[in-house]
Amino acid sequence: MPKPDGAAAPWRLRLALLLVRLAGVIVPRADREDWRAEWEGELRASAAGPEPALRRLRAVWGVIPDAYHLSREGLSMGQIAGDIRYAFRSLRKRPGFAAVAVATLGIGIGANAVLFSVVNGVLLSPFPYPEAERVVRVVGFWKERSDIGGNVSYPNLSDVDRLASSFSDVAGAQFWRPALLLEGSTRVLIGSTVTGNYFDVFGMPPALGRLFRDDDAGGGRAPTVVLGYRLWATAFNGDSGIVGRTITLNNTPYTVLGVTAEAYEDPEFSAGPGEHVEVWRTVDMNPADGFRSGRSWVGAARIRPGVGREAAEQELGVIMARLAEEYPEENAKRTMGLTDLKGDVVGSARPALLLLLGAVGVVLLIACANVASLLLSRALERRHEMAIRMALGGRRARLLGQLMVESILLAALGGTLGLAIAAAGTSAVVTLAGTALPRAEHVHLSLPVLWFTLVVAIATALVFGLAPAYHAVRGADSAAAMAVRTSASKETRRLHRGLVVGEIALSMVLLVGATLLVTTLRRLTTTDLGLDRPGVIAVGLHGAGWWDLENDAATVRYREILERIDALPGVEGAGAIDIVPLSSGFSCDGVRPEDRPPPAPGEGHCAEVRAVMPGATEALGIPLRAGRPLAFADDEHSPRVMVVSAGMAESFWPGKDPIGERASIHGESFEVVGVVGDISTFGPGEAARPMVYLAAAQEPWNGSARGLNLLVRGASDVSALVGPIREVIRSIDPTIPLFGIRTLDDLLSERTAGARFRSVVLSGFAGVALLLAVVGIGGVLAYAVRQRYKELGIRQALGASPGRLRAMIVGEGLGLVLVGAGVGAVAALGLSSLLRPFLFEVSAREPVILLGGAVFLTATVLLGCYFPARRAARIDPVAALRSE
Amino acid sequence: MSPRYRITHASALILRAIAAGHGYGFDIMDATALPSGTVYPALRRLTRLGHLKAVWEDKDAAREAGRPRRRQYHLTPSGREALVEADARLASSRRLLEEGTVAEA
Numbered sequence: 001m002p003k004p005d006g007a008a009a010p011w012r013l014r015l016a017l018l019l020v021r022l023a024g025v026i027v028p029r030a031d032r033e034d035w036r037a038e039w040e041g042e043l044r045a046s047a048a049g050p051e052p053a054l055r056r057l058r059a060v061w062g063v064i065p066d067a068y069h070l071s072r073e074g075l076s077m078g079q080i081a082g083d084i085r086y087a088f089r090s091l092r093k094r095p096g097f098a099a100v101a102v103a104t105l106g107i108g109i110g111a112n113a114v115l116f117s118v119v120n121g122v123l124l125s126p127f128p129y130p131e132a133e134r135v136v137r138v139v140g141f142w143k144e145r146s147d148i149g150g151n152v153s154y155p156n157l158s159d160v161d162r163l164a165s166s167f168s169d170v171a172g173a174q175f176w177r178p179a180l181l182l183e184g185s186t187r188v189l190i191g192s193t194v195t196g197n198y199f200d201v202f203g204m205p206p207a208l209g210r211l212f213r214d215d216d217a218g219g220g221r222a223p224t225v226v227l228g229y230r231l232w233a234t235a236f237n238g239d240s241g242i243v244g245r246t247i248t249l250n251n252t253p254y255t256v257l258g259v260t261a262e263a264y265e266d267p268e269f270s271a272g273p274g275e276h277v278e279v280w281r282t283v284d285m286n287p288a289d290g291f292r293s294g295r296s297w298v299g300a301a302r303i304r305p306g307v308g309r310e311a312a313e314q315e316l317g318v319i320m321a322r323l324a325e326e327y328p329e330e331n332a333k334r335t336m337g338l339t340d341l342k343g344d345v346v347g348s349a350r351p352a353l354l355l356l357l358g359a360v361g362v363v364l365l366i367a368c369a370n371v372a373s374l375l376l377s378r379a380l381e382r383r384h385e386m387a388i389r390m391a392l393g394g395r396r397a398r399l400l401g402q403l404m405v406e407s408i409l410l411a412a413l414g415g416t417l418g419l420a421i422a423a424a425g426t427s428a429v430v431t432l433a434g435t436a437l438p439r440a441e442h443v444h445l446s447l448p449v450l451w452f453t454l455v456v457a458i459a460t461a462l463v464f465g466l467a468p469a470y471h472a473v474r475g476a477d478s479a480a481a482m483a484v485r486t487s488a489s490k491e492t493r494r495l496h497r498g499l500v501v502g503e504i505a506l507s508m509v510l511l512v513g514a515t516l517l518v519t520t521l522r523r524l525t526t527t528d529l530g531l532d533r534p535g536v537i538a539v540g541l542h543g544a545g546w547w548d549l550e551n552d553a554a555t556v557r558y559r560e561i562l563e564r565i566d567a568l569p570g571v572e573g574a575g576a577i578d579i580v581p582l583s584s585g586f587s588c589d590g591v592r593p594e595d596r597p598p599p600a601p602g603e604g605h606c607a608e609v610r611a612v613m614p615g616a617t618e619a620l621g622i623p624l625r626a627g628r629p630l631a632f633a634d635d636e637h638s639p640r641v642m643v644v645s646a647g648m649a650e651s652f653w654p655g656k657d658p659i660g661e662r663a664s665i666h667g668e669s670f671e672v673v674g675v676v677g678d679i680s681t682f683g684p685g686e687a688a689r690p691m692v693y694l695a696a697a698q699e700p701w702n703g704s705a706r707g708l709n710l711l712v713r714g715a716s717d718v719s720a721l722v723g724p725i726r727e728v729i730r731s732i733d734p735t736i737p738l739f740g741i742r743t744l745d746d747l748l749s750e751r752t753a754g755a756r757f758r759s760v761v762l763s764g765f766a767g768v769a770l771l772l773a774v775v776g777i778g779g780v781l782a783y784a785v786r787q788r789y790k791e792l793g794i795r796q797a798l799g800a801s802p803g804r805l806r807a808m809i810v811g812e813g814l815g816l817v818l819v820g821a822g823v824g825a826v827a828a829l830g831l832s833s834l835l836r837p838f839l840f841e842v843s844a845r846e847p848v849i850l851l852g853g854a855v856f857l858t859a860t861v862l863l864g865c866y867f868p869a870r871r872a873a874r875i876d877p878v879a880a881l882r883s884e
Numbered sequence: 885m886s887p888r889y890r891i892t893h894a895s896a897l898i899l900r901a902i903a904a905g906h907g908y909g910f911d912i913m914d915a916t917a918l919p920s921g922t923v924y925p926a927l928r929r930l931t932r933l934g935h936l937k938a939v940w941e942d943k944d945a946a947r948e949a950g951r952p953r954r955r956q957y958h959l960t961p962s963g964r965e966a967l968v969e970a971d972a973r974l975a976s977s978r979r980l981l982e983e984g985t986v987a988e989a
Contacts, residue, residue: 034955037952037953037955038909038938038954038955040952041946041951041952041953041954041955042908042909042910042954044951044952045908045910045949045951045954046910048949048950048951056910056913056914059910059913059919059920060920061920061921062919062920062921062922062923062924063920063924064921065921065922065924065925066920066921066924066925066928069924069925069928069929070928
C-alpha cells in the first residue's frame with residue numbers, strides 16, 4: 001500500500017483517504033486491497049493537480065455507494081430494496097431502541113445544522129458585491145499601537161484616494177442621524193454621510209435612479225440622498241416616482257437620487273449593533289476644509305484588479321509617510337492599513353461562533369457514542385442471528401453491509417428529524433442572539449445547510465455504525481456464537497464502557513464551559529460600574545439641525561425641559577448628556593494638563609469628554625468626591641470649568657489636589673471644579689477611562705445644539721415616566737423627534753448580549769449532553785443487567801437483599817461516572833485557554849467550578865442508573881435460574 | 885414505441901468515454917459529468933459483465949509522477965460489441981434533443 005506523504009498532504013486529502021479506509025471495511029476482503037489502491041490513486045492524482053482539481057476530491061463520497069455495491073456483489077436493485085425493507089422491519093421490531101436512537105441523532109444533527117446555518121450566514125456567506133474579495137476596509141492607527149485600528153480623517157482619506165494607484169476608489173462614511181419629516185410625523189433614521197465615490201467601492205447598481213457620483217459631494221452642492229431599499233419599500237410604499245422628489249431631513253430639503261438594490265448590503269460602518277443604514281447623503285464640504293486630526297470617518301476601498309493586497313497596503317504606507325512629512329502635527333504618529341471587510345463587520349462574533357461550533361461538534365460526538373453504544377448492545381443480541389446466517393452461507397461482507405444499511409437508515413431518520421429541529425431552532429437562535437449577531441438576516445436554512453446536514457448524517461452513520469457492526473459479525477462464524485446467545489467478549493465490553501466514559505467526559509467539558517460562561521454573565525451584570533444603574537432612563541432628543549438654534553438658545557430650551565421634568569411626580573432627578581454611558585458612543589478627545597509643557601505631535605492624553613446639562617452625574621448616581629458639580633450658572637459667559645473623574649485626576653495630577661488645576665481641550669482652557677467617581681462607560685469588562693464632564697453651554701463643539709440625551713431617575717417604575725416625559729417635551733416642541741428611549745438596564749443588557757448568547761447556547765448544549773449521558777449510562781447498565789441476569793438471580797436466591805443488588809449496579813455506574821468526570825475535568829483544564837477570551841472575573845481553572853461540575857454531573861448521571869438498578873433488584877430468581 | 889436497450893444511459897456514456905480514451909475513473913467522471921457514486925458502481929458492473937478490463941498502470945510511471953498507481957479501464961471485445969448498443973441508445977437521446985430544439989425554434 002502506498003504511504004500518505006505525511007505533512008505534505010492537505011487535510012482535505014487526508015479526510016478523503018480516511019473515508020476510503022473506513023468504507024473499505026465493507027468491501028469483500030478479496031477485492032479490498034485493489035479497491036483501496038484504486039481510490040487512493042485517483043484521489044492523490046487529483047490532489048497533486050492544480051487547485052480546481054481539488055474539487056474532484058469531493059468525488060470521494062462515491063466510495064459509499066461503490067463499497068456498498070461491492071459488498072452485495074451480484075445483488076439486483078430489488079434485493080437492495082429488500083435490504084432497506086429488512087432494516088425498516090428490524091427497527092420496527094424494537095421501537096424503543098429506534099426511537100431513542102433517532103431522537104439522539106436528531107438532536108445531535110439538528111443542533112449542528114442550526115449552528116452551521118448561523119456560521120454559514122454570518123461568517124461564510126459572501127457579501128453581494130461583484131468581486132467582493134477586492135473590497136477592504138481602510139483603517140488608521142497609531143504607529144506604535146498597531147493593535148488599535150480605527151477611524152481616519154476626511155482630508156487624509158481624500159488624499160489617499162487622490163494619490164494611490166492601487167485602488168480604483170478609496171471612500172469614507174460618517175455617522176449621521178437625520179430626522180425624517182413625513183406626512184406631519186417625524187422619525188429618526190439611521191443614516192450615513194459618505195464621499196461621492198462611496199457606492200463605486202461596492203459596485204452594485206441601484207434599484208431605481210442613480211447612486212452618488214464624485215461631483216455630488218463637496219461644498220456648495222445641492223443636498224441629495226440615496227434611499228435604502230427597505231426604507232423606500234416601507235416609509236415610501238415602494239413608490240417608483242420617488243426619484244427626483246424632495247424629502248425633508250433635519251429641516252433641510254434633500255433631492256432623492258435613487259434607491260439601492262434590494263440585495264445591497266451596507267457594511268454598516270456608521271450603524272450600531274443590530275442597526276441598518278437606511279439613507280445616505282454626500283459630504284457637504286471640501287476635503288481642504290476638513291479637520292485633519294479628527295477621526296470620525298470609516299474608510300473603505302476597492303483594490304484594482306491585478307494588484308495584490310500587500311502591494312496596496314505598502315503603497316498606503318508610503319503615502320501616509322508622505323502625508324506625515326507634510327502634516328507632522330496631525331500625522332507624525334499615524335499610519336493606515338487594510339483589514340478584511342468581513343472580519344470588520346463580523347468582528348467578535350467570529351471567535352464565539354467558532355467556539356460554539358466546536359461545542360456543538362462535541363454534542364454530536366456524544367450522540368454518536370450513545371447510538372454506537374445502543375447498537376453495540378443490540379449487535380451482541382443479534383450475534384446468534386448472524387451466526388446462523390453465516391452458517392447458512394451468508395458472506396461476512398454482506399452481513400456487514402446489511403448492518404450498515406440499518407445505520408444509514410437511522411442516520412437518515414435522525415437527519416430528517418434534525419432538519420425539523422434546525423428549521424425551528426434557527427430562527428429561535430437568531431432571536432436569542434439579538435444584537436450579538438451581525439448579518440443575522442443571512443441566517444436561514446439554505447442549500448449549503450442542507451448539504452452540510454446530509455454530509456454530517458452520512459458521516460455520523462459511518463462513525464457510529466462501523467464498530468458495532470464489526471463487533472456483531474466478528475466471531476459470529478464460530479460454533480460457540482450459535483450456542484451462546486448473549487455473551488459479550490471482554491473487548492466488546494471494554495468498548496461499550498469506553499464509549500460511556502467518553503460520553504461523560506465530553507459532557508463534563510461542556511458542563512464546565514457552560515458554568516464558566518454563566519458565571520461570567522452573572523459577574524458582568526452585577527459588577528460595579530461606578531453608577532447607580534436601576535431606575536435611570538435615557539431619552540434621545542434629536543436636537544441636531546432640528547431646532548436650528550445657537551448653543552446658548554438650545555441650552556435654555558434644554559433647561560426648560562429639564563426643570564419641568566424634574567417637577568414631575570416620581571422623578572428624583574434629571575440631567576442630559578451627549579453620549580449615554582453603556583451606549584456604543586465614544587469620543588477620545590485630546591486633553592492636555594497645563595502645568596506641563598505641551599506634548600510632541602501625536603502624543604498626549606485622550607479622554608472621554610462629555611457635554612452635560614447640570615444634574616446628569618447626579619441622575620446617573622455617580623458620587624461627588626470633591627469640589628462641586630456643574631451648575632446652570634456655568635454658562636457661555638462664565639469662566640470655563642470642568643468636572644473630572646477620580647482616575648483622570650490621579651493620572652493627570654498625581655498626588656496633587658486637582659481642584660483649581662487647568663487643562664486645555666481643543667484649544668480652550670478649563671478649570672477643574674469637581675471630582676466624581678470613575679465609571680465603566682463602555683460597559684463591564686472594559687477598563688474605566690479618564691472622563692471629563694463639561695457644561696454643554698461651554699463645550700467647544702456646541703454640545704447643546706448638537707442634541708443631548710435626557711437622563712431621568714425615577715423613584716419607582718421608570719418606564720411609567722416615559723408618557724409624562726413625552727407630554728412635557730411635546731408641550732415645548734410638538735415636532736421634535738424622540739429616539740433611543742432606553743433604561744440603563746436595557747443598555748447593559750445590549751452590552752452583554754454576546755455573553756448572554758454564548759452562555760445560553762453553551763448551557764443548552766451542556767444540558768443536551770447531560771441528557772444523552774444519562775440515557776447512555778442507562779443503556780449500558782440495562783445491558784449489563786441483562787447480561788448478568790442469571791448471576792443476579794443466583795445472588796438473590798442465595799440471600800442477597802434487593803438493596804444490595806441495587807447497590808451493585810449503582811456502584812458499577814458510579815465507577816464509570818467517576819472515571820468519566822475525572823477524564824472530563826482534565827480535558828476541561830486542557831481546553832480552558834480556549835474559553836479565556838470570553839471570561840470576566842472568573843478563572844478558567846476555578847476549582848470550585850470544576851468540583852461543582854463534577855458533583856452535579858455525578859448526581860445527574862446517576863439518575864440514569866435508577867431503572868437498571870430497580871430492575872436488578874426485582875429479578876425473579878426462579879425465572880432467572882430457568883433461563884438458558 | 886422506442887426500442888428497449890439492455891444497457892443504462894449512464895453505462896452507455898461511460899463506455900463511450902472509455903472508447904474515447906478516458907481510462908481513469910475520475911477522468912470518466914469529468915468526461916461524462918456523472919457523479920462518482922454513479923460511475924464506480926457502473927464500472928464494477930461493466931467489468932463483471934466482461935465489457936471492461938481493469939489494468940494497473942506502470943509502476944515506474946506512477947513513481948515518476950509522485951503518486952500511487954492508477955487503475956485504467958479498457959474495452960474488451962465484448963465491450964466493443966456493447967458499444968454498438970450504447971451508441972444506438974445515445975443516438976436516440978440525441979434525436980430527442982434535436983426534436984426539442986426544432987420545437988423550440
